[in-house]
Amino acid sequence: MTIEQLNEIRESKRELVMVRKVIKEEGEKLAQKTGYRKQVLICGGTGCTSSGSHKVVDTLEASLKKHGLEDEILVVKTGCFGLCALGPIMIVYPEGCFYSQMTPEHVERIVEEHLRDGNVVKEYLYQETVHSDGSILSLNETNFYKKQMRVALRNCGVIDPEQIEEYIAVDGYQALAKAVTQMTGDEVIDEVLKSGLRGRGGGGFPTGKKWAFAKAAEGDIKYVCCNADEGDPGAFMDRSILEGDPHCVIEAMAIAGYSIGAQKGYVYVRAEYPIAVKRLQIAVDQAKEYGLLGEHIFGTDFSFDIEIRLGAGAFVCGEETALMTSIEGHRGEPRPRPPFPAVKGLFGKPTILNNVETNANIAQIILKGSEWYSSIGTEGSKGTKVFALGGKITNVGLVEIPMGTTLREIVEEIGGGIPNGKKFKAAQTGGPSGGCIPAEHIDTPIDYDSLIALGSMMGSGGLIILDEDTCMVDISKFYLDFTVDESCGKCTPCRIGTRRLIQLLEKITSGKGEPEDLEKIEELAMHMKSSSLCALGQSAPNPVLSTMRYFKDEYLAHINDKKCPAGVCKSLLHYEIIADKCKGCTLCARNCPAGAITGKVREAHVIDQNKCIKCGVCMQNCKFGAIEKK
Amino acid sequence: MEKKTVHAFNGTAEQEEQLKAVIREHHDQPGGLMPVLQGAQEIYGYLPYEVQSMIAEGLGISLSEVYGVATFYSQFSLTPKGENRISVCLGTACYVKGADKILEAIEQKLGIKSGECTEDGMFSLDSTRCVGACGLAPVMMVNDEVYGRMTPEKVDEVLAKYMNNDKAGEAQ
Numbered sequence: 011m012t013i014e015q016l017n018e019i020r021e022s023k024r025e026l027v028m029v030r031k032v033i034k035e036e037g038e039k040l041a042q043k044t045g046y047r048k049q050v051l052i053c054g055g056t057g058c059t060s061s062g063s064h065k066v067v068d069t070l071e072a073s074l075k076k077h078g079l080e081d082e083i084l085v086v087k088t089g090c091f092g093l094c095a096l097g098p099i100m101i102v103y104p105e106g107c108f109y110s111q112m113t114p115e116h117v118e119r120i121v122e123e124h125l126r127d128g129n130v131v132k133e134y135l136y137q138e139t140v141h142s143d144g145s146i147l148s149l150n151e152t153n154f155y156k157k158q159m160r161v162a163l164r165n166c167g168v169i170d171p172e173q174i175e176e177y178i179a180v181d182g183y184q185a186l187a188k189a190v191t192q193m194t195g196d197e198v199i200d201e202v203l204k205s206g207l208r209g210r211g212g213g214g215f216p217t218g219k220k221w222a223f224a225k226a227a228e229g230d231i232k233y234v235c236c237n238a239d240e241g242d243p244g245a246f247m248d249r250s251i252l253e254g255d256p257h258c259v260i261e262a263m264a265i266a267g268y269s270i271g272a273q274k275g276y277v278y279v280r281a282e283y284p285i286a287v288k289r290l291q292i293a294v295d296q297a298k299e300y301g302l303l304g305e306h307i308f309g310t311d312f313s314f315d316i317e318i319r320l321g322a323g324a325f326v327c328g329e330e331t332a333l334m335t336s337i338e339g340h341r342g343e344p345r346p347r348p349p350f351p352a353v354k355g356l357f358g359k360p361t362i363l364n365n366v367e368t369n370a371n372i373a374q375i376i377l378k379g380s381e382w383y384s385s386i387g388t389e390g391s392k393g394t395k396v397f398a399l400g401g402k403i404t405n406v407g408l409v410e411i412p413m414g415t416t417l418r419e420i421v422e423e424i425g426g427g428i429p430n431g432k433k434f435k436a437a438q439t440g441g442p443s444g445g446c447i448p449a450e451h452i453d454t455p456i457d458y459d460s461l462i463a464l465g466s467m468m469g470s471g472g473l474i475i476l477d478e479d480t481c482m483v484d485i486s487k488f489y490l491d492f493t494v495d496e497s498c499g500k501c502t503p504c505r506i507g508t509r510r511l512i513q514l515l516e517k518i519t520s521g522k523g524e525p526e527d528l529e530k531i532e533e534l535a536m537h538m539k540s541s542s543l544c545a546l547g548q549s550a551p552n553p554v555l556s557t558m559r560y561f562k563d564e565y566l567a568h569i570n571d572k573k574c575p576a577g578v579c580k581s582l583l584h585y586e587i588i589a590d591k592c593k594g595c596t597l598c599a600r601n602c603p604a605g606a607i608t609g610k611v612r613e614a615h616v617i618d619q620n621k622c623i624k625c626g627v628c629m630q631n632c633k634f635g636a637i638e639k640k
Numbered sequence: 641m642e643k644k645t646v647h648a649f650n651g652t653a654e655q656e657e658q659l660k661a662v663i664r665e666h667h668d669q670p671g672g673l674m675p676v677l678q679g680a681q682e683i684y685g686y687l688p689y690e691v692q693s694m695i696a697e698g699l700g701i702s703l704s705e706v707y708g709v710a711t712f713y714s715q716f717s718l719t720p721k722g723e724n725r726i727s728v729c730l731g732t733a734c735y736v737k738g739a740d741k742i743l744e745a746i747e748q749k750l751g752i753k754s755g756e757c758t759e760d761g762m763f764s765l766d767s768t769r770c771v772g773a774c775g776l777a778p779v780m781m782v783n784d785e786v787y788g789r790m791t792p793e794k795v796d797e798v799l800a801k802y803m804n805n806d807k808a809g810e811a812q
Contacts, residue, residue, distance in 0.1 A: 337671050480736055
């Protein structure tokens, strides 16, 4: 492949893809040139596939054929649009109509009324995009998208990830071409360094510095690894990038390889992400076929190849040295550092490891320049950050915001607030290694440094919103349960420390806690932080420490009053029937799985507290609000 | 290693051929053990002692090394799974939306605990970390089918699909 050939492909496909970027009038003009009257984009990411988007695609294709429209209307299976809670999502261009929660039945009607006759089916549109005067907003004008800025996710939901030519149409592989033909390795590293890009996997180490260390290391053989072992439960940014734009990761790895003098790259990806693995494999194969990976890329001396390795379900393998040990085919246990991987990494050779989202920024930095990139964000944190917004929030999905956006903007504007009229209690960032940001700090700008100051961390980008029904002691126990499970067992502070810590928490949530337990937790946490071998153990106490810092009263309520204020910890609550309100309808007794409720018809019933398993089924079933949780 | 096989191993000659092909493919690849174990699990459904020793011999490494790696990663199983594999996501997004209650409901319904298999071999139950379908939390999976926005009440409905007529469940 030469640069001329690359440009030729870009020009031939450009208009087809641009129809999806400009909307309405301009898009219509463009659409006429492409030969397709309309384009229908359907999300084929994990979220929408789980809601049945493949059935929607099948119905759509069959229906288009039935109506003889298959040559006029192009169906594109894309990656994630971000609003996973509304899936399956379907967008029609050039109008930019945003159909949500599609079913095969909806599709039949849309094909006839909209695609064939040109009348938008407004009742199937995402409600927010239909204006009161009947006009239709495009996706970018909704609250969810308005405040976002898409750099890493720029192609997700825009291109077909299984077509390399669509990626090339949006300037794909131009950055690689520029790097290998116009820049030296040092110049590439310098550009990345000046951009201020920091690792998006959680640590926040300057990416350019990492590359510079590996470049300076002695050795003929060097490796570039990509960490796609997204282990934080509740985070799915990396998965969405791999599913929606796998080529951007491949291009970035090749650029990194060129800059440090590596010939081989490995992507270590979770086996739990079958769609991501499949698309990445297709992308690697296509890149090889087009000569964008392999020998003498763009006719230069630079050669680079990529191999995909699957993880097998071990959270610790997200730690850099553990990941490399795992690629080597061993138990994925971390190694002491130094030596750092930049000096002695995979197979004992100098290695750089970047996370998927970090990679997704690289091509843009090379193309648009470090000055452009560093103009986004805050003093210490440049660029954007992708968050997987989840938990008790209306718009669950993927959001990308400039660094420095406040938590309030994310929760209230982009996220659409807390459902069911509940109150915002805290946001959890950084998963099992992070902590929480309580409601009083909701105006904190999100960047690396301010989150650390609050006792949390950026983490890889899981952002779980908690409402008043969440018990903070229980949520710490949840994370500890995770780290106990995932501790690899190599070092004692982590292996035994996590277990002791969860025992203390279990003691508290079961109503046996004593005031001195809190001191014990703090002391144990300090030892784990200072003496664990890797970040997993060092950060395992964070969820506990952070909730103790902001919600100490909740811990004390569990310990002193033997009460769980949020009504979550089972040992500390019980269900009671209010005799005055009970009509004796027997519904609760019939539904109780433990047979704990007795009483005669039309007389007040009673719960036997010894038999009650506190499942709450009685309360859900009672039509008279006669059952109380205390 | 002490031979501890509760379930009788009944691998076929055909499976053995497939395994040998996988071993040949990754034999000279650095760090080839993991891909071989993944391939073997795909062929047999689990990694019994017999399969582990074939791998050790094929790759020319010790059985203890194979066993060490096989037991380190949660994806590898040394015991057979049920005909229908149920997994309940206990990732954070699902957990805060009540995934523990879904798991409990299934445990009660099937009379097994997480990590176990029903006596008739029809269902095995596991909890899993984040399948990435957080938009649909809480989520459970049966084989490769994802069921989102679960409630304890919906559990019966989902399991029924696989109970009455196994084939109907697979055709999904």
